[in-house]
Amino acid sequence: MKTKIAQAAAILLAGLASSGLAQAGMDKAGIETSFRDTTVRPQDDFYRHVNGKWLKTAEIPADRSSAGAFMDLREAVVPRLHTLIENLQKKPGAAGSDAQKIGDLYASFMDTRQIEAAGLKPLHAEFAKVDAIKDKAELPALFAWLNRMSVLAPLDISVHQDNKDSTKYVLDVGQSGTALPDRDYYLKDDDAKLKGTREKYQAHIAKMLKMSGDKEAEAHAAAILALETEFARAQWTKVELRDPVKAYNKVELAKLGEVTTGFDWNAYLKALGVTGKVDYLILAQPSYLKGMSEVLAKTPLDTIKVYLKWNLLASAASQLPKEYADESFAFFAQTLRGVPQQEVRWKRGVRLVDSGMGESLGKLYVEKYFPASSKARMEELVGNLLQAYKDSVGTLDWMSDATKKEALGKLATFMPKIGYPNKWKDYSALQIKKGDALGNLRAIRQFAADAELAKLGKPVDRDEWGMTPQTVNAYYNPEMNEIVFPAAILQAPFFNPKADDAVNYGAIGAVIGHEISHGFDDQGAQYDGQGNLRDWWTKEDHEKFAAKTAALVKQYNGYSPIPGYNVNGELTLGENIADNSGLAIAYKAYKLSLKGKPAPVINGMTGEQRFFMGFAQVWRGKIREQEAIIRIKTDPHSPGEFRANGTLRNMPSFYDAFGVKPGDKLYLAPTERVSIW
Incomplete structure (x- = not known):
């Protein structure tokens, strides 16, 4: 089950380990001067002018697929969380307390002796549940069981606000069923890298099945890949998935059978435990669900059962004996993402606890690492950015007075959330048992799913957060019309209380502006201030905005981070709008x-120059080729180099600050620059 913030737009920050000015090479303004390459002219390649020495010398750690300002800061959070967990283990809490659960969840994952001794026994009951299926009519209930454990199944669900009535929660049902990052990995035969990955995926399935005692592992692996390929064929593309109007298909329960054939929706909803709580569903991709039911109808039941047992095995690999965890890493990290070395076990244990009891851990993180002064300063910055947006609305040449009035109304209802939630998640219903690694994994996944499903029929909780305080990221949620900045992002180089204002505005200011602008990008602008899908633009405004965004799509389509792979300007449009608008504001x-x-x-350096330096230094990064291909195919964000240079090329103030002239490589003629805000 996807416990997502529906349609939320995150900045996907890829961070710097230091939170002060003491870091080597950082000047008193907060700029990493030691990373600059002055042999590169700022007018030709500002990204490399600011980050060039780092790009030449930095190496991606062996256990990571990328490195850079964002990712380094994320990594710096992990040992902090580890210390918090270790402290809880030194002073175990009372039975049933969060402290006890965190300690036992971590300890069970670290108990490799017990895991090795158990072997595949923890999976036997789950396999037996699949083996017991005698008729395809029993599959919907089984799919619901898998959804509640976040195990891959042909369809998936999420709970969020109804896009046309944001006062209530709704159950969304959509496409799933495939383990590779994108449908292109299954369907494109003209790309040797994707085709090769597909072949290695089949070999990985066969090896895992053989290790588990499957005497027909090769044949079963081929059948599983063939079935996933059929699901992929029915799926919508990543670009199609960006359209919230197209994805809003309200269907009453009695009419669900008109969309799918032979799928018992009543059994599915009963197994989810939502019978009587919903009288309609939102079918996010109805053509996929129709295709899915057709695929299931023509696929032998035994093949479907092999596929489902494979998904149970694959989802449990991290909690199984070393040979299974290592083989899973070998494909999903080494082959798929190019990561040569697996993380040490304690880091994986920390990530498990963070994913399962993140807010409980976050409460401890905030107490130790997030000063009240940072929250106060951030509130001031957010207020200044919102004021800048309000001032800017009146100057827009592409927005009519009627739409400007609506835009100001939406800005007035923006809800900033900074640092940590006002109320913390209650984990009292979560059961964690010491010495049961796989059982605990299933428990935290089912707890999360049950908490989501329990929202149905209840008032919308506007205090809820979609990220934990220790997450290095930020997001805008159009259904809540909220911008959220967790505590962990409020560190250098994004936010440094000791740094020059110009640098902070170029860094965290651009992040704030980015998130606010999502309320007015090609997706977010379709929601009003109450979080409902409603067209509040005039026809002429739509046409003018479309012309600007078409130019932006063309710009980014021309960027190629890897030979043979270009940025997808349509997929990345919303984030590119946010980058350009956020920096301008x-x-x-x-x-x-x-x-x-x-x-x-x-x-x-002038204040204007420091502002742009602060912006460019947060985007420094390196990425392995396999990971880069995945992101080009799936990530709505452009690569960091183009989030820096691509944005700056459209900023007249950047031209003024650094004297960019015709003939310089970053120069764009004024008629080619895209200015939205």
Whole structure:
């Protein structure tokens, strides 16, 4: 089950380990001068001018698929969480307390002796449940059971606000069934890398099945890949999935049979435990569900059962003996993402606890690592950015007065959330048993699913967070019309209380502006201030906005991070709008913060120059080729290089700050620059 924030747009930050100015090479303004490559002109490649020495010398750690400002900060959080967990183990809490559960969840994963001794026994009861199926009519209930454990199944669910009535929760049902990152991995035969990955996936399935005692492992692996390929053929593309109107298909329970054939929806909903709680579903991709039912109808039951047992095995690999965990890593990390070395076990244990009891761990994180002063300063920055947006609305040449009025109304209802939630998640219903690694994994997944399903029929909880405080990221949720900034992102180089304002506005200011702008990108603009899908634009505004975004699509389609693979301007459109708009508004907010006074010159740089340096340094990063291909295929964000250079090429103030002229590589003629905000 997907416990998601529906349609939320996250910035996907890829961080710097230090939270102060003491880091080697960082000047008093907060700029990493030691990373600059002054042999590269800022007018030709600002990204490399700011980050060039780092790009030449930095190496991606062996256990990671990428490195850079964002990812480093994420990694810096892990040992902090580890210390918090270890402290709980030194002073175990009372039975049933969060402290006891966190300690036992971690300890059970670290108890490799017990895991090795248990072998595949923890899976026997689950396999038996699949083997007991005698008729395809029993499959819907089995799929619901798998959904509740977040085990791959042909369809998946999520609970979120109804996009046309944001006062109530709704159950969304949509496509699933495939383990590879994108349908192209199954369907494209003209791409040797994708085709090769597909072949290695089949070999991986066969090896895992053989290890588990399957005497027909090779044939079963081929059948599983063939079945997943059929599901992929019915799936929508990543670009199609971006359309919230197309994905809103309200179907009453009595009419579900008109969409699918031979699928017992009553049995499915009963097994989910939501009978009587919903009288309609939102079918996110109805054509997929129709295709899925047709695929299931023509596929032998034994093949489906082999596929489902494989998914149970694959989902449990991390909690099974070393040979299974290692083989899972060998394909899903080494082959698929190019990561040569598996993380040490304690890190994997920390990530398990973080995924299962993140808010309980987050409460401890905030107490130790997040000062109240950071939250207060962030509230000030958010206020300044919102004011800059309000001021900017009146200057827009592409928005009519009627739409401007609606835009200001939406801005007025924005809900900022900073640092941590006002109320913490209750884990009292979660049962964790010491020495039961797989059982605990299933328990935390079922707990999360049950908590989501329990929302149905209840008032919308506007205090809920979709990220934990220790998450290095940020997001905008159009259904709540909220912008959320967890505590862990409020560190250098994004936010540094000791740094120059120009640098902070270029870094965290651009992040804030990015998230606010999602309320007005090609997706978010379809929601009103109450979080409902409603067209509040005039026809002329739509046409002018479409012209601007078409130009942005064309720009980013031309960027190629890897030979033969270009950025998908349509897939990344919303994030590209947010990057360009967010930086433009952050610049205006910085100017407002000066209150008419000139910015001081620091280390020979003007305030405007430091602003753009602060922006560019947060995007430094390196990525392994396999991971880069996955992101090009699936990630709505452009690669960091183009989030920096691609955005700056559209900013007139950047041209002024660094004297960019015709003939410079970053120069775009004024008529080619895209200015939205």
